[in-house]
Amino acid sequence: MSTEEKKGKKEVIREKMIERQSEAKVVRKIVLIVAIILLISAVAVIGGGYFYINSALKPVDPESDRQKKVEIPIGSSVTGIANILEENGIIKDARVFKYYVKFKNEAGFMAGEYKLKPSMTMPEILDSLKTGKVMEELAFKITIPEGKQLEQIAGIIGEKVDQKPEDVFKKLNDKAFVESLMAEYPNLLTEEILAENVKYPLEGYLFPATYPFYKEDPTLEEVVKVMLDKTQSVINEYRGDMEQQEFTPHKLLTMASLIEEEATEKVDRDQIASVFYNRIETGMPLQTDPTVLYAQGEHKSRVLYKDLEIDSPYNTYKYPGLTPGPIANAGVSSIEAALLPAKTDYLYFLATSTGDVLFSKTLDEHNQKKSQHITNN
Structure with a gap:
C-alpha cells in the first residue's frame, strides 16, 4: 500500500471518529433533555399530589353555615x-x-x-x-355480650322491645323471616344456615355490641337488621383473609364461636384456635364441652361423662370436624383467632378454676395437668 493510500485511509478513520463523537454529543444532549423532562414531570406530580391532598384536607366551603x-x-x-x-x-x-x-x-x-x-x-x-353528637335523642340501647346464644339474645331483645322472649325467639327461627333476611344479606346469610343439621339459622350471626336506637318502638325486623349490618361490616373487613383460606362467613363464625365459648379473659385465643386446627389436621375430634351443652340445650358449669353420649351432630366428642353451625356469637378477637391461629404443636388445653388455660402436646401431659388442677368432686 502506498504512502498516499495510507494517508487516505487515516483520513477516513479520523472523519468517522469525528462523526461518532458528534453523534455521541447529540445522544448525550437527548438523554439530558429526557432526564430533565422526567425530573420536571416527577416534581410536578409530587407537587401536584401534595397540593391536592393539602386541599382535600381543608373544608369544602369555609364560609358556609348551612347544616x-x-x-x-x-x-x-x-x-x-x-x-x-x-x-x-x-x-x-x-x-x-x-x-x-x-x-x-x-x-x-x-x-x-x-x-x-x-x-x-x-x-x-x-x-x-x-x-356521637347526633340530632336525635337516644331512646334506648341494646347490649349483646360476647358468647351469647340466640335464645339468650332473644331474651335481651324482648326485654327492650316489650315482647315475650319466646315470641322473639320463635320469630328469629321463622323460615319465612329468615329467608327474607337472606335475600337482603346474600353475602352473609348463605344457604349454609338452612342446612339440615343447623339447629338455629341465625345462631352466631347477631354480633356482640352495644346498639343505640333513636326510635322508641322499632320493629323486631329493624332491630335484627341493625345487628346484621354490624356483623356484615365486621366480616367484610376480613374478606381478603377469608378468600385466601377459603372460609365462608358460616365456617368462620362457626370456628370463632367454638373459640369464644372456650376462651377465658386470661388466654390467648389464637392458641385455642391452634389446638382446634391441629386436631382437625390430625383427624382428632375437637372434644370441646360447650358443643355438648349446646347439643343438650343446657347451661351448666360442668359436663359429665354421661353427657358426652348425646347423639347430636353438635357433639364434637362423637363427630369430628366443626359443628354444623355456630354455637354462640363471637367477638372480633375470636374471629381474628379463627383466621390467624398461633403456630403450635398443642393438641390439648385445660381451663383451670382460676381462669388460666394450660396447653399440652400429649395426652399424658394433659392428664397430669388435669390431675393437678381438676378435682373430681
Whole structure:
C-alpha cells in the first residue's frame, strides 16, 4: 500500500471518529433533555399530589353555615363513612379522608343522624363522629355480650322491645323471616344456615355490641337488621383473609364461636384456635364441652361423662370436624383467632378454676395437668 493510500485511509478513520463523537454529543444532549423532562414531570406530580391532598384536607366551603343531615348507619366501615361524607358534600375526597383517619389512628365512630357543615375542618368532623353528637335523642340501647346464644339474645331483645322472649325467639327461627333476611344479606346469610343439621339459622350471626336506637318502638325486623349490618361490616373487613383460606362467613363464625365459648379473659385465643386446627389436621375430634351443652340445650358449669353420649351432630366428642353451625356469637378477637391461629404443636388445653388455660402436646401431659388442677368432686 502506498504512502498516499495510507494517508487516505487515516483520513477516513479520523472523519468517522469525528462523526461518532458528534453523534455521541447529540445522544448525550437527548438523554439530558429526557432526564430533565422526567425530573420536571416527577416534581410536578409530587407537587401536584401534595397540593391536592393539602386541599382535600381543608373544608369544602369555609364560609358556609348551612347544616346538612347526614346519617351514619350502625356498622359502617371507615370506607363507608368516607363515601357518605363525600356524597353529602362534607369532605372533598373520600380516599383522602380514609387515609387521614388511618394516619391519625382514629376509631370509635358512632352511628346516628348528624348535623354537619361543609365549613367543618377534618378534626371537627372526626370529633363529632367520635362523640356521637347526633340530632336525635337516644331512646334506648341494646347490649349483646360476647358468647351469647340466640335464645339468650332473644331474651335481651324482648326485654327492650316489650315482647315475650319466646315470641322473639320463635320469630328469629321463622323460615319465612329468615329467608327474607337472606335475600337482603346474600353475602352473609348463605344457604349454609338452612342446612339440615343447623339447629338455629341465625345462631352466631347477631354480633356482640352495644346498639343505640333513636326510635322508641322499632320493629323486631329493624332491630335484627341493625345487628346484621354490624356483623356484615365486621366480616367484610376480613374478606381478603377469608378468600385466601377459603372460609365462608358460616365456617368462620362457626370456628370463632367454638373459640369464644372456650376462651377465658386470661388466654390467648389464637392458641385455642391452634389446638382446634391441629386436631382437625390430625383427624382428632375437637372434644370441646360447650358443643355438648349446646347439643343438650343446657347451661351448666360442668359436663359429665354421661353427657358426652348425646347423639347430636353438635357433639364434637362423637363427630369430628366443626359443628354444623355456630354455637354462640363471637367477638372480633375470636374471629381474628379463627383466621390467624398461633403456630403450635398443642393438641390439648385445660381451663383451670382460676381462669388460666394450660396447653399440652400429649395426652399424658394433659392428664397430669388435669390431675393437678381438676378435682373430681
